[in-house]
Amino acid sequence: MTAGTSPDHRTRTRSRLGRVARQVLRTPAYLSIAIIVLVALVGPFLVRDPLGFHGGTLTAPSAEFWFGTDQFGRDIFARVVHAARLDLWVGLIAAALAVVVGMPLGALGAYRGGAFDALLLRVSESFQAFPTLLLALGIVAALGPSIPILIMVIAMVNVPVYLRLTRSAVKPLVDSDFVLAARCAGKSQATILRRHILPNVSEIVFAQFSVNVAWAIQILAALSFVGLGVKLPTAEWGAMVRDGIDYMYYGQWWISLFPGLAILATVLTLNYLSDEIRHGQRGSIGSR
Amino acid sequence: MHLAVYVLRRLAYMLVALFGVSLVAFVVTRLLPGNPAYMIVGVMADESTVIAVTERLGLNLPIHEQYFRYIQQLASGDLGDSWRTRNPVTTDIGARWPATIELGSAALVLALAWSIPLGIVSALRRRSFSDRLANALSGFGVSIPEFFLGMILLLVFFATLEWAPPALGRTLGDVPPHTTGFYTVDAILAGDWEAFKAAAVQMILPAVTLAVTVGAPMVRVTRGFMRETMASHHIRSARALGVPERSIVLRHALPNVLLPVSTMGAIMYGYLLGGTVLVEFVFARPGIGKYAIDSISESDFAPVLAAVLLSALSYLLVYLIMDILHFVIDPRTRT
Numbered sequence: 001m002t003a004g005t006s007p008d009h010r011t012r013t014r015s016r017l018g019r020v021a022r023q024v025l026r027t028p029a030y031l032s033i034a035i036i037v038l039v040a041l042v043g044p045f046l047v048r049d050p051l052g053f054h055g056g057t058l059t060a061p062s063a064e065f066w067f068g069t070d071q072f073g074r075d076i077f078a079r080v081v082h083a084a085r086l087d088l089w090v091g092l093i094a095a096a097l098a099v100v101v102g103m104p105l106g107a108l109g110a111y112r113g114g115a116f117d118a119l120l121l122r123v124s125e126s127f128q129a130f131p132t133l134l135l136a137l138g139i140v141a142a143l144g145p146s147i148p149i150l151i152m153v154i155a156m157v158n159v160p161v162y163l164r165l166t167r168s169a170v171k172p173l174v175d176s177d178f179v180l181a182a183r184c185a186g187k188s189q190a191t192i193l194r195r196h197i198l199p200n201v202s203e204i205v206f207a208q209f210s211v212n213v214a215w216a217i218q219i220l221a222a223l224s225f226v227g228l229g230v231k232l233p234t235a236e237w238g239a240m241v242r243d244g245i246d247y248m249y250y251g252q253w254w255i256s257l258f259p260g261l262a263i264l265a266t267v268l269t270l271n272y273l274s275d276e277i278r279h280g281q282r283g284s285i286g287s288r
Numbered sequence: 289m290h291l292a293v294y295v296l297r298r299l300a301y302m303l304v305a306l307f308g309v310s311l312v313a314f315v316v317t318r319l320l321p322g323n324p325a326y327m328i329v330g331v332m333a334d335e336s337t338v339i340a341v342t343e344r345l346g347l348n349l350p351i352h353e354q355y356f357r358y359i360q361q362l363a364s365g366d367l368g369d370s371w372r373t374r375n376p377v378t379t380d381i382g383a384r385w386p387a388t389i390e391l392g393s394a395a396l397v398l399a400l401a402w403s404i405p406l407g408i409v410s411a412l413r414r415r416s417f418s419d420r421l422a423n424a425l426s427g428f429g430v431s432i433p434e435f436f437l438g439m440i441l442l443l444v445f446f447a448t449l450e451w452a453p454p455a456l457g458r459t460l461g462d463v464p465p466h467t468t469g470f471y472t473v474d475a476i477l478a479g480d481w482e483a484f485k486a487a488a489v490q491m492i493l494p495a496v497t498l499a500v501t502v503g504a505p506m507v508r509v510t511r512g513f514m515r516e517t518m519a520s521h522h523i524r525s526a527r528a529l530g531v532p533e534r535s536i537v538l539r540h541a542l543p544n545v546l547l548p549v550s551t552m553g554a555i556m557y558g559y560l561l562g563g564t565v566l567v568e569f570v571f572a573r574p575g576i577g578k579y580a581i582d583s584i585s586e587s588d589f590a591p592v593l594a595a596v597l598l599s600a601l602s603y604l605l606v607y608l609i610m611d612i613l614h615f616v617i618d619p620r621t622r623t
Contacts, residue, residue: 125301126308131562131599134580135316138592141584142319218433222566225435226581241436245570248439249447249454257443260436268431 029272036266040088043081050074050082050235058252068254070243072233076254079235080262086230087237087266090151091216095209097155102162103205107193109163110170120167124160132157133222140228150229154216165208169201207278214270221263237263294615302604306597310362313596314355320587358593367597368590372583377594380579385598386469387458388568388575391498392560394491398499399506400553407510408545411518412537422507429504438497438570445493452493455571461486494571498564502556509552513545520544547618551610558606562599 244255
């Protein structure tokens with residue numbers, strides 16, 4: 001943008017920003033994802049040490065400890081806030097990795113067809129038959145639970161989702177006129193896929209992305225819950241739910257309840273966000 | 289395409305998929321830490337004993353030869369032995385699968401009972417109370433982790449209201465005489481009302497947990513297909529011909545919706561039969577899922593492999609049966 005932006009242009013930019021802001025405030029899904037992301041980014045700087053002993057074990061929620069303390073006297077509120085950063089990170093990176101691997105593979109399979117496509121389909125069918133959680137559990141148990149391994153495993157079980165999604169979205173485009181035109185113009189296969197086909201399916205993939213971040217968080221929480229996720233005493237929502245399982249039924253319900261609600265709220269938000277993206281694709285934010 | 293050709297082709301696909309699953313699962317379990325030979329003989333055993341056991345188990349062979357031996361065993365119906373329970377895996381699974389099937393079946397019935405009617409009603413009355421309810425419930429059911437929902441139900445109905453029994457396995461009463469392995473069915477067959485009640489109450493909360501999480505996506509699928517069908521030409525024609533609304537929904541729309549919805553139900557059933565690790569874990573229910581996770585955490589190869597294969601097999605089988613049924617019912621699939 002040049003230095004001498006006309007006032008006219010500036011107002012337009014500002015009003016567009018205003019429109020985006022209004023839209024965010026009006027749509028619960030956007031508003032609540034904004035809050036969750038803000039908590040994950042800023043929250044950890046504002047709360048107590050998630051691993052420290054803060055006096056009094058198993059104290060009920062109070063003005064001092066909003067979510068109470070656990071059996072080691074740790075502040076559950078601080079732990080829930082810190083875990084938000086970890087869970088969101090793992091979810092985002094795992095889902096992004098799955099897109100990066102699954103989307104081009106699916107597009108290529110649909111575009112080229114033939115034996116390559118058939119092979120991809122069979123492999124992803126095998127993966128579909130695989131009990132996801134058992135597969136993830138087995139690999140984590142074999143390679144040892146560490147954050148990079150967890151991300152890889154969660155990404156891996158998400159790849160077939162994008163592969164199939166992209167494949168089915170690209171398939172009807174392969175014989176369309178604009179692809180034919182691009183082919184006649186002598187564009188390479190990679191260019192056709194990147195410039196002409198993938199932009200057309202990206203909206204579908206991004207609506208799915210939000211769902212898959214949610215799913216990734218659920219898998220991470222489940223793995224940690226059964227003791228094969230993050231290492232103790234790392235603050236992670238699923239692991240924290242597990243921490244409280246023995247206390248849950250004997251009066252100290254807050255240890256498990258708050259991290260569990262955090263998972264529920266985050267996953268619910270991401271799922272609604274996906275609906276919102278899908279519905280909003282014909283207008284709203286950034287309308288063309 | 290002829291039915292026999294179709295079935296054979298699908299069977300071949302299924303075998304290929306199973307082969308893939310077994311290969312991946314085998315490699316993964318062989319990577320699990322710890323030499324099972326030590327677990328069998330104990331840490332105090334001298335080296336020659338350990339070597340002998342390692343050789344007997346074939347663990348000194350290269351991995352492809354181990355896999356080949358495993359497939360050979362598998363073909364003769366032998367799933368290996370669990371060193372943890374010291375039983376053949378087939379025996380262990382025979383004792384545990386009924387618990388999973390019993391729970392999965394109860395959960396599926398409950399899930400279908402709430403999700404399909406709600407999906408249909410919400411499709412017919414857009415933006416009504418039932419549509420909003422369907423939206424809220426399915427959103428909730430899709431988003432809540434199974435294990436957390438199970439714990440909340442236990443907190444409310446066991447710890448607080450004391451209506452439900454503690455989550456301690458399949459029954460707190462007498463185990464009914466073994467006929468089918470399903471405690472509830474066996475108790476009815478034996479005419480033992482008390483034993484039936486004891487087994488059934490242990491199933492209520494886990495079944496409800498699964499019914500919520502499994503039913504939630506089904507509400508959405510049912511609603512989606514129902515809306516699509518109600519907007520279709522043949523429904524418009526029926527309306528134009530003056531067919532009463534009730535008959536339009538029940539006779540003209542519903543059959544079209546039940547076909548895709550039954551596929552979804554079948555997929556869910558396949559998933560449930562494969563063992564629901566988290567729910568069995570929370571409710572301490574000794575099924576396949578619990579067996580698998582207990583074995584994973586102690587590097588017990590054979591049961592993990594068996595559980596994975598069983599899970600994949602039940603999924604693929606149910607899928608196959610549904611596909612064949614569709615092939616028979618729906619002429620459009622025969623192209």
